[in-house]
Amino acid sequence: xxxxxxxxxxxxxxxxxxxxxxxxxxxxxxxxxxxxxxxxxxxxxxxxxxxxxxxxxxxxxxxxxxxxxxxxxxxxxxxxxxxxxxxxxxxxxxxxxxxxxxxxxxxxxxxxxxxxxxxxxxxxxxxxxxxxxxxxxxxxxxxxxxxxxxxxxxxxxxxxxxxxxxxxxxxxxxxxxxxxxxxxxxxxxxxxxxxxxxxxxxxxxxxxxxxxxxxxxxxxxxxxxxxxxxxxxxxxxxxxxxxxxxxxxxxxxxxxxxxxxxxxxxxxxxxxxxxxxxxxxxxxxxxxxxxxxxxxxxxxxxxxxxxxxxxxxxxxxxxxxxxxxxxxxxxxxxxxxxxxxxxxxxxxxxxxxxxxxxxxxxxxxxxxxxxxxxxxxxxxxxxxxxxxxxxxxxxxxxxxxxxxxxxxxxxxxxxxxxxxxxxxxxxxxxxxxxxxxxxxxxxxxxxxxxxxxxxxxxxxxxxxxxxxxxxxxxxxxxxxxxxxxxxxxxxxxxxxxxxxxxxxxxxxxxxxxxxxxxxxxxxxx
Numbered sequence: 001x002x003x004x005x006x007x008x009x010x011x012x013x014x015x016x017x018x019x020x021x022x023x024x025x026x027x028x029x030x031x032x033x034x035x036x037x038x039x040x041x042x043x044x045x046x047x048x049x050x051x052x053x054x055x056x057x058x059x060x061x062x063x064x065x066x067x068x069x070x071x072x073x074x075x076x077x078x079x080x081x082x083x084x085x086x087x088x089x090x091x092x093x094x095x096x097x098x099x100x101x102x103x104x105x106x107x108x109x110x111x112x113x114x115x116x117x118x119x120x121x122x123x124x125x126x127x128x129x130x131x132x133x134x135x136x137x138x139x140x141x142x143x144x145x146x147x148x149x150x151x152x153x154x155x156x157x158x159x160x161x162x163x164x165x166x167x168x169x170x171x172x173x174x175x176x177x178x179x180x181x182x183x184x185x186x187x188x189x190x191x192x193x194x195x196x197x198x199x200x201x202x203x204x205x206x207x208x209x210x211x212x213x214x215x216x217x218x219x220x221x222x223x224x225x226x227x228x229x230x231x232x233x234x235x236x237x238x239x240x241x242x243x244x245x246x247x248x249x250x251x252x253x254x255x256x257x258x259x260x261x262x263x264x265x266x267x268x269x270x271x272x273x274x275x276x277x278x279x280x281x282x283x284x285x286x287x288x289x290x291x292x293x294x295x296x297x298x299x300x301x302x303x304x305x306x307x308x309x310x311x312x313x314x315x316x317x318x319x320x321x322x323x324x325x326x327x328x329x330x331x332x333x334x335x336x337x338x339x340x341x342x343x344x345x346x347x348x349x350x351x352x353x354x355x356x357x358x359x360x361x362x363x364x365x366x367x368x369x370x371x372x373x374x375x376x377x378x379x380x381x382x383x384x385x386x387x388x389x390x391x392x393x394x395x396x397x398x399x400x401x402x403x404x405x406x407x408x409x410x411x412x413x414x415x416x417x418x419x420x421x422x423x424x425x426x427x428x429x430x431x432x433x434x435x436x437x438x439x440x441x442x443x444x445x446x447x448x449x450x451x452x453x454x455x456x457x458x459x460x461x462x463x464x465x466x467x468x469x470x471x472x473x474x475x476x477x478x479x480x481x482x483x484x485x486x487x488x489x490x491x492x493x494x495x496x497x498x499x500x501x502x503x504x505x506x507x508x509x510x511x512x513x514x515x516x517x518x519x520x521x522x523x524x525x
Contacts, residue, residue, distance in 0.1 A: 250320060316505045380484055409463050435462065
């Protein structure tokens with residue numbers, strides 16, 4: 001029995017020894033590329049991922065396999081926060097990694113290990129600082145000095161509470177949502193600039209007196225009240241609570257004046273009456289900054305840019321008429337005789353919206369110049385600029401004469417046998433602005449040769465009869481080009497001269513769009 005027990009004990013010890021040795025051997029045989037990765041990744045819905053110890057089979061193909069545990073949690077913007085972001089990887093795409101920094105693999109491995117060691121030491125030292133004497137297992141806690149809770153450490157003293165409050169309230173998120181509700185580019189740019197300067201905005205005084213410098217966020221109690229008042233007034237207009245009309249009187253007066261001065265007759269159109277609602281700025285971008293940036297680069301504005309400025313100025317006329325209708329509504333519905341019923345609600349006047357419009361100032365000469373600068377086809381008007389009209393008329397006359405001469409030459413019996421008609425196609429073509437006809441090579445002396453066919457049998461000739469008229473045509477075209485360039489510069493200089501006025505007018509329209517966007521965002525939230 002003792003022998004049997006001895007054999008069993010020996011077998012048990014041998015088994016235990018083999019297990020221990022096997023474990024040690026397996027552990028020591030792991031490559032230095034064995035890694036333990038524990039990462040907290042933020043994915044959609046607050047997914048937390050834990051990756052267990054993995055071993056890379058190949059140094060060139062470091063593709064870890066992982067076990068993932070998912071827990072749903074929602075917080076912050078759209079269920080995410082500054083740390084948790086949506087999943088960006090695509091399972092259908094192959095993973096790629098950056099090339100190693102060092103050519104020597106062992107040196108690369110040593111560098112990685114040293115970084116890991118430094119990381120561990122930093123974490124250990126910070127833990128010891130927090131635990132103090134407890135970190136070394138001392139059971140006797142030393143007597144500590146009383147803590148002065150009124151004294152802030154250096155980190156706390158450097159905290160920007162204003163910025164921290166804005167971040168906690170997700171104020172940048174609200175600003176981006178407000179920008180999305182804006183219809184005009186000017187209003188969106190205004191909000192974007194306020195996001196870039198929101199920290200410094202608290203240090204400046206409220207500049208609501210000027211729409212050019214009026215910030216999105218008020219810096220005074222009066223500014224807060226004025227902005228809330230504008231939102232309430234816009235809500236009444238958007239909700240259809242106001243009955244009334246406004247008319248396009250100023251725009252019609254301008255068109256009547258232009259028509260009378262250009263044709264010498266009165267062509268007064270009927271004034272259009274529209275329901276009194278939101279300001280008539282729908283469909284306009286009001287991107288005045290991109291236009292002024294062209295001027296800042298020292299360039300000349302072209303047709304599309306000047307037309308945009310002209311349309312903005314005419315829109316200002318409509319907004320002024322709209323504001324006049326609000327003032328008239330105030331006179332008709334506010335401040336009248338007191339009602340015999342004390343409980344009857346009184347209508348509130350429109351104050352804040354008209355105050356934004358009052359800063360619009362229109363220069364009659366500028367708006368008339370821009371309104372008459374172009375014809376119905378969008379070209380510079382020959383009526384407003386007579387020299388351009390005269391040169392265009394001359395060019396049309398010369399072109400008609402040249403075409404008529406070419407047709408007469410082609411109709412001559414003596415020319416029919418000289419034409420090269422084997423290749424087919426039109427008998428008239430244009431080379432560098434000159435009309436040419438195809439003739440056989442031996443008859444090329446009928447004019448000036450401008451081109452020839454590949455075979456050399458056909459010459460494309462400008463007949464001698466039209467050489468001088470064509471020269472006059474090219475000269476007139478050169479004069480027209482120079483005259484139009486002169487007008488473009490004049491129009492650009494006029495806009496530069498009234499730049500501050502134009503920017504302030506557009507700023508008034510943009511502020512109205514911001515108020516409207518606030519109402520729409522409030523409804524959506």
